Amino acid sequence: MTPSPLAARLTAPRGPLFFPVTAYGPGGxxxxxxxxxxxxxGVQAGAAAVxxxxxxxxxxxxxxxxxxxxxxxxxxxxxxxxPVVAGAGYGTxxxxxxxxxxxxxxxxxxxxxxxxxxxxxxxxxLRHYREVAAAASLPVIVYQRDNAxxxxxxxxxLARTEGIVxxxxxxxxxxxxxxxxxxxxxxxxxxxxYFNGLPTAEQTQLAYxxxxxxxxxxxxxxxxxxxALAFHxxxxxxxxATAHRLLDGFYRPFTELRAQGRGxxxxxxxxxxxxxxxxxxxxxxxxxxxxGDHVKRLAEVIxxxxxxxxxxx
Numbered sequence: 434m435t436p437s438p439l440a441a442r443l444t445a446p447r448g449p450l451f452f453p454v455t456a457y458g459p460g461g462x463x464x465x466x467x468x469x470x471x472x473x474x475g476v477q478a479g480a481a482a483v484x485x486x487x488x489x490x491x492x493x494x495x496x497x498x499x500x501x502x503x504x505x506x507x508x509x510x511x512x513x514x515x516p517v518v519a520g521a522g523y524g525t526x527x528x529x530x531x532x533x534x535x536x537x538x539x540x541x542x543x544x545x546x547x548x549x550x551x552x553x554x555x556x557x558x559l560r561h562y563r564e565v566a567a568a569a570s571l572p573v574i575v576y577q578r579d580n581a582x583x584x585x586x587x588x589x590x591l592a593r594t595e596g597i598v599x600x601x602x603x604x605x606x607x608x609x610x611x612x613x614x615x616x617x618x619x620x621x622x623x624x625x626x627y628f629n630g631l632p633t634a635e636q637t638q639l640a641y642x643x644x645x646x647x648x649x650x651x652x653x654x655x656x657x658x659x660x661a662l663a664f665h666x667x668x669x670x671x672x673x674a675t676a677h678r679l680l681d682g683f684y685r686p687f688t689e690l691r692a693q694g695r696g697x698x699x700x701x702x703x704x705x706x707x708x709x710x711x712x713x714x715x716x717x718x719x720x721x722x723x724x725g726d727h728v729k730r731l732a733e734v735i736x737x738x739x740x741x742x743x744x745x746x
Contacts, residue, residue: 439542439572440598440626442516446481447669449651449661450628452489454703455503457714463499465506467713471655471706472510478658483507484518487544489652489699492520494717501534508539518574522546525561529568536569543573544601547581555587559594566596576630578603585609585616592621599626601650605637611644632698633688635664639676642668652698653687656705660738663745675745683738690730696720697727704728705735 443450453475456467472483485507486492486500495503504519511517519535521528521543532543545565553561558581566573573596577583582604583591591597602610610627617625629641629649638649647668654661660683667675691697700716704723707713708731715722723731 439516439518440624442541443482443599443626443648444624446648448479448481449654449658449665450482450484450648451475451480451654452484452487452650452652453507454655454699454706454713455486455490455495456712457717459714461714461717463495463503464714465502467711468503469506469510471711471713472507474711475654475658476511476514478654479662480515480654480658482516482518483511484544484650485520485540487518487520487546489650489655489702490520491699491717491720492522492546494720497530497534500531501538504535504538504540516541518542518544520544520546521565523549525564528561528565532565532569532571532573536571540571542598543569543571545573545575547576547579550580552580555584558583559587559590562591562597563594566594570596572596572598574599574601574626574628576601576603578630582609583613585612588613589616589620592617592625599628599648601628601630602641602646603630603632605631607640607644610641610646614644614646633684633691635661636680636684636688638668639673639680652702653684653705655702656709657683657735657738659742663742678741678745679738682741683734686734686737687731690727690734693727694721694723697723701727701731705731708732708735 453471456464458464485504507517517540519540521531627646631637634649651661664679691701700720700723
């Protein structure tokens with residue numbers, strides 16, 4: 434494992450990791466102007482990095498051409514102020530293609546999604562991610578979830594692979610994560626990055642912090658950046674009272690609302706961005722829009738979250 438500029442920039446971020454939604458126009462086409470505005474707003478609000486065209490950004494719904502256009506737009510909008518990490522996924526051949534498209538577009542790194550559909554063994558998964566890492570000069574963060582679950586030994590091998598700098602966990606098995614962290618710390622010199630990648634990661638971040646995992650994705654930063662920043666600051670400073678207040682009054686109600694519909698981890702976030710005044714369009718199929726009463730409840734949860742910030746002042 435060799436150090437990378439991306440790893441250095443992500444080691445101790447002073448703001449949340451921003452996973453922007455992808456903006457669509459009235460006809461369903463990608464709206465790059467609105468997307469750039471969304472990315473700029475997030476960077477101006479205090480994001481430490483932009484993860485473009487990943488899960489929240491509907492990577493699954495984009496053509497390769499749209500993907501590259503969006504990554505390039507994110508790079509333009511950030512103007513070098515924060516790193517841009519792009520998604521890459523599907524089977525090995527397509528993941529390699531997306532890696533190269535992201536590099537051509539100016540991305541600083543890759544978030545390598547699970548392979549498409551198949552249940553592969555550890556040997557096959559290692560081969561897949563090694564080929565993705567070798568396809569471009571970009572540092573790679575491997576996303577553990579669904580059909581890409583790794584043994585501690587496999588993560589040690591990933592950490593030894595040139596170009597792979599971190600693991601994002603979307604599984605939520607804390608026992609497995611503790612064993613992974615311990616194995617890599619014991620056997621691989623240097624710093625390997627770990628991310629909490631569960632939906633609404635703030636909800637579980639106090640537990641991940643106990644494992645030494647301080648990095649986490651923040652989808653809610655898309656539509657309530659002030660709340661996300663307050664929570665991030667509370668974690669950084671050890672202000673658990675503020676973290677608990679936001680968990681109890683905002684994050685838990687939001688998570689419970691998110692559980693009311695399949696795909697709401699994306700669709701509800703996009704609805705929140707629209708409630709904030711930026712028309713990023715609807716989600717693409719096979720996702721669907723939240724029910725009207727759920728959007729109304731989302732507005733109430735957001736209002737309560739901002740009220741909590743006011744009470745703390």
